[in-house]
Amino acid sequence: MDNNHLHVALASDQNYAEFVAVVIVSLFDTNHWQDFTTVHLLSNGIDEATIEKLSQHVPDGRGELKVYDIHSLKDDLGIDVPSTIAITAYGRLFLPIIISEDVDRVLYLDCDVVVHDSVRDFYQVRFNERWVAGVRDTLYSEYTKTVVGMAPSDEYLNSGVLLMNLEAWRENNVTQQCLDFLLDHDGKVVHHDQGIINGVCNHHKLVVHPKFNATTSYFSHSFSLLARHNSPFYSQQEVDDAKSSPAVIHFTEGFFNRPWIENSLHPLRDVFIHYHSMTQWSEAPMRADKRSIATKIIAWSFLNLPYWGHVLVTRIMDLLSQVAIIKRLNRNGFKK
Numbered sequence: 407m408d409n410n411h412l413h414v415a416l417a418s419d420q421n422y423a424e425f426v427a428v429v430i431v432s433l434f435d436t437n438h439w440q441d442f443t444t445v446h447l448l449s450n451g452i453d454e455a456t457i458e459k460l461s462q463h464v465p466d467g468r469g470e471l472k473v474y475d476i477h478s479l480k481d482d483l484g485i486d487v488p489s490t491i492a493i494t495a496y497g498r499l500f501l502p503i504i505i506s507e508d509v510d511r512v513l514y515l516d517c518d519v520v521v522h523d524s525v526r527d528f529y530q531v532r533f534n535e536r537w538v539a540g541v542r543d544t545l546y547s548e549y550t551k552t553v554v555g556m557a558p559s560d561e562y563l564n565s566g567v568l569l570m571n572l573e574a575w576r577e578n579n580v581t582q583q584c585l586d587f588l589l590d591h592d593g594k595v596v597h598h599d600q601g602i603i604n605g606v607c608n609h610h611k612l613v614v615h616p617k618f619n620a621t622t623s624y625f626s627h628s629f630s631l632l633a634r635h636n637s638p639f640y641s642q643q644e645v646d647d648a649k650s651s652p653a654v655i656h657f658t659e660g661f662f663n664r665p666w667i668e669n670s671l672h673p674l675r676d677v678f679i680h681y682h683s684m685t686q687w688s689e690a691p692m693r694a695d696k697r698s699i700a701t702k703i704i705a706w707s708f709l710n711l712p713y714w715g716h717v718l719v720t721r722i723m724d725l726l727s728q729v730a731i732i733k734r735l736n737r738n739g740f741k742k
């Protein structure tokens with residue numbers, strides 16, 4: 407075990423390769439403590455020219471890019487993956503098998519993050535037998551926990567930035583447990599692999615400081631609102647620190663929208679744009695806002711109305727969508 411060799415895992419398709427470049431560039435710009443960095447990229451059909459472009463963002467002598475074609479995984483895994491499961495959507499669950507046995511931990515990062523400061527204290531944390539380490543997610547209701555078999559007081563992590571104890575996963579066959587869990591839930595789990603990881607790794611989680619995964623809610627919501635909906639949760643001081651000096655900014659959609667969308671309102675959007683301008687995709691245009699009208703209205707209401715107004719608007723939108731579903735059903739019924 408060599409915790410000065412940083413192992414990072416990313417997963418992407420062709421469409422998100424642009425943002426993989428942002429993650430890689432920001433990582434090497436802000437982290438210099440490690441002897442060497444291996445970036446493990448799970449590729450869901452990224453073409454060779456793009457892989458070549460990505461590898462140019464890994465500085466010579468400081469790191470390497472290892473690419474794993476996720477389509478050929480099925481044959482190589484040596485475990486039974488039912489044909490009903492889209493393996494490409496659950497790639498990170500297989501990291502303990504994909505990554506060579508001498509690597510005992512890996513920092514998984516979503517492609518919607520920017521590494522803004524050192525992740526050393528996170529990466530070198532003592533697992534003490536725990537299987538994963540990460541930051542508490544911000545949830546709207548306890549249902550998210552109970553639906554995956556957890557108690558309301560259990561810890562629920564955001565899996566977009568997750569330190570995986572590969573050694574423990576291999577010892578306890580956690581990947582197989584995750585597949586079994588998915589099957590037990592008929593292939594449908596709330597929050598997909600995040601729900602699975604939280605359900606399977608319940609009571610095996612280590613909670614770290616929120617600065618290691620500062621999601622959009624930390625910026626858009628007041629502390630009191632976050633604390634009201636989430637228990638256990640962080641202190642006001644921890645959340646303030648995460649906002650003023652985040653180590654990993656996680657640009658979840660939230661009410662601000664993604665930083666690469668033309669009308670994003672995220673206060674740290676310029677950090678993303680800065681790193682984006684250092685990539686081979688610097689000329690790529692901003693993307694269009696493809697959220698539904700209902701989603702846009704709900705986001706607007708949160709940012710512009712008092713909280714009760716936002717709740718009211720959300721309920722109305724919910725009701726309208728149910729009416730729309732009934733109408734569609736009626737229409738289709740008449741057609742026959």
Ligand SMILES: [Mn+2]
Binds near residue numbers: 516566656657
């Ligand atoms: Mn994400």
